[in-house]
Amino acid sequence: MARKATLGEFEHLVLLAALGLRDQAYAPQIARVLEEHASREMSRGTLYAALERLETRGFVEWHAEVGTSERGGNRRRRFSVTEIGTAAVVEQRQVLLGMWSRIEDLLPGEGA
């Protein structure tokens, strides 16, 4: 199966959010981090779809945890970013840094 080699922008953000949450990377928390940064409500449908896509690609995996009463007793999933996922983020970072370095002299308020 051919998979896209690079991360989509949203996927990238989801991975970064999950990494940033360390061992608190549950879907609602990920959503909250993303909403704080985006300053708008985000679609949970999109989020779960993205998490599933990332899982399929081996970038994230999850462990089931016992549910609490706030959740109506439903179990919850704690996500973690895999090695490959981390590698993908780091690679993306390199790409972005490289791309940015080419245009930095065009940006106002920066430069020598």
Place this chain on the structure above:
Amino acid sequence: MSAASEPPEGLLRYLLERFLPSDLKGEAIRGDLLEEFRALAERSSLRKANAWYRRQGLRILWAVASGRISRVDRQARPTRPTRASFVDGLIQDLRLAVRLAARTPTVTGLAVIALALGIGANTAVFSVVDAVLLPNSSIPDADRIVQLTTVGDLADGVRGYTGADRYFEYRDKTDAFEQLLGFQTRYFLLEGSLRPTWGLAAPAELFDFLGVQPILGRTFSREEYSREAPTGVNLEMLLTYETWQEKFGGDSTVVGRVVHFDPLFDSPLIVARRAALGVEDRSWPARTIVGVLPRGFQLPLMSRLGSLDRRSFGAVVPFSEGKWVRDQRLLHMGPILGKLREDSSLEQARAQLATVDARLRAQHPDEATYAAQLDPITELPTVHYGRALYLLWAVIVSVLLIACLNVASLVLARTATREGELAIRHSLGGARRRIIRQLVTESVVLGAAGGAVGVLVAWASTRAAVALFPGSMYGLADASINPSVLGSTVLLSFATVLFFGWAPAVVAARVNLAERLKGISRGLSLNASRIFHWLVGIEVALALVLFLGAGLLLNSFIRLTTIELGFDPDQILTVSIDLPEPEVSKYGNGEGQIPEFDLHDRIMESVEAIPGVTGSSIATWAAFPLQGENIRIAVEGGHRLGADQRLLTGWGYVSPGYFGLMGIPLLAGRTFGPQDMSGQEAVAVVSASAAREFWPGADPLGKRLGWGYYDVDNEVPNGGSSESRIYTVVGVVGDVARGNLTIGPGARVYGPTAHIPWEDARYAEVVVRTGDPSAMAEAVRQAVLGVDEAEIEVRRVATMANRFSQVRAQPRFYVFMLGSLAAVSLVLVLSGVYGVLAYTVNRRRPELGLRMALGAHPESVRRMMLRQGLTPVALGAAVGLGLTLYLGRFLTSYLYGVRPADPLTAGVTLALIFGLAALACYLPARRASAVDPVEALRTE
């Protein structure tokens, strides 16, 4: 503030219950929704929370409906990694590795080329060496098998042969050997065939000894092959596979067939046997074919007998040893194969042979210098080819080392640039094990690519070596890739790549993140530059040794091509002819030729009748340039020789006009004329070297000389030869080159063909001068054969130029081998220098930018980079030069007219390496000076 706020009941909740997956994922999503709903209700208002719940619930349902959230749980497996996830991870690693390889095409390309050349060249050379030099590996108990030869000042100058009488003494008066097998070669004509077949007379034990089973039939029956057989008549015969195919078409019913053969060359055995049997007629003896030997059957010997071309080695007959054979002192056996007893050592065997030698010396004073020499066959290639083999091995190892160093520096450079990335991954929780595994995978991908291309290179270059040098070396035609060599070379290369890919990974994985991130754009914490300089330095040193060695060989080869031949090879065509044994030839009378022998004159007449032929002449095989063998002579005056002192010289016979035709200059006196062809006066012409050697400072004209055992001064024969003439020297001619061009011309004595003994007449060279020798070849062959097709066999028709080039085949082979390996190593070193410097420039961009921002001139930056690139090259070159001077003495025996410390070769080589290395440095250096300071600093 209800702790138990509930989302609105209704269709949406039903749908979420109904359409979300019924498994853990669905449960978790519903739980998430509930959790968020309650949190929002608490934080803001129930109304807002309800609105939120509806919006998000619909979006999730939409994602499910459009398939973006699957209804089947993919992660039904436990979260601990299983075998499947390990394989998945591996596939991921492989994908990443391939991507990385594609993203760094320069490093990947150079590393793959280096690996391919290293693996390919080594496998090819070693396979060729293996085929040419090490054919004895499959014999049972090979470590106990020895070759016995006789050395010393041998009667006929033929090295390595042992008289039959000595063989039996060695065999029967020693007990250190389990077996000691003697051989003879035979030459016979199968009935219905005009081409003679070489055969081997061998004891029946040979086949067990070698572990050889016939593919058809059986080997010799021991009953029939009895040591006490009264007349030694054995009527069995084994065919080689090649003869079976060629002469019998691979017919499987050949066993049991009776064949007749003409014992043309079976003498003196056959002659003696015939005398013993009283058989005088020429009826063809019969033999029964009892079996067929497997393909490629040969003796594990490194001598003339052993190296007989196996295609012409047609049959094996039992070697019989009746009483009449034992007494044949002058009957020569081939080299002897022995197997040591398990409880006896090589030293014991040698000591026993020395005892026998001492006794024989007392019995035969004329064989005082003879001694048995015993060599284990496993050491024979080394004994025979001596330093050439060690030299080649050293060269092979050096090239592989260079390739490995080269790959090492490239992989190291690539890993080093990724140190930052690795450090981040590690600090983000990436297991070191995983990071290292991925780096290892990358190395394996690199190694596999290099190995695959390397196999192709090995295959192609082995084929090339075989095609370029047909027949130049025995066994070369059978060279093919040796799987174990290929395997170990590939393994070694893999190990190198792994080590140099893995070591930086371990270091990188240990590095503190904060520290790393500070230096991330610059790359390294490893002191990689210093390692690179070492690697480049060592590479250059090794390559220089190889290159200088190749240069010296090439230089000496060029001198070899301009060597003074002493004759004019242009426009000369030669026809080598053989005549039968005197007792079966119509020109023979049993001992020599008939008095009215005029075959040579008729051949010359016939050839000269061809339009375009300007002259012809006859010379015996031994008289001819580029060949000949030494015999002992005694000379008048000058030298007074003791019993054990003899002069050696080439001795041959030529027809009048030979020297003029060949362009060999007359220096003093005269050459042969018609008056010498009556056979009345025995006159001789000697070469300049012979005159100088035999009569130093005296006039050679008028001096007398004769064959080996004669006291010329008193004209008393003191040995047993049919040639008893005393020759008077009438002329001196120029020297001609010998077969080994590097040892200079030897002394030669020429007699007129009128005195030609049958043994020499049988192997004659017809020399024809004509405008276009190659075009005339067929016409001349027909003219020679036309004289007497029944008696004459044309062994070879060749231009003189062609024969000369065959003599140079072996030096050419050495030059080619060492030259191509040196070229490979040069390519490797240059790519290494380039790769490392290009990497360094890349890494130092910010620093270079800063320098230029601070006012450094591009030119000075360029110079700085060049200097840094060339410093390790210069150091390596200095070490290499010293090493070459030290190792050069091992080369001396392969050099002609060049000393190992040849300044010209060294100068040219150094200039070449430095020039190319400077070029390899210049490209990255130019890029360094083109760095835009502002841009370089911004990336900081």
